[in-house]
Amino acid sequence: MLAAKSLLDSLTSQVTRLLDNDGNLPHHELEQQFKSLLHNALGKLDLVSREEFDGQMLVLQRTRQRLEALELQVQELEQQLTASRTKPQAEQP
Structure with missing residues (x-):
């Protein structure tokens, strides 16, 4: 500044x-x-030009969407892992 x-x-x-x-x-x-x-x-x-700014905004939006999709995948995998770890323990007599 x-x-x-x-x-x-x-x-x-x-x-x-x-x-x-x-x-x-x-x-x-x-x-x-x-x-x-x-x-x-x-x-x-x-x-920067408006064109360059708009282009970078598109890249940022796509990156954000990809990040959100990956976060969902990680969450699902963590849930599957937790479920698979607790299942064998519950089945034991």
């Missing part, structure tokens, strides 16, 4: 300097420099 705050502070000061140029820069030059500043600042963040 500190890195994001530092980045935001840096971006703010750069934009302030850019805007405080007393009108020396033409509008298109100002716009171009602002886009460049913003592009550089966003490039420093660990951002």
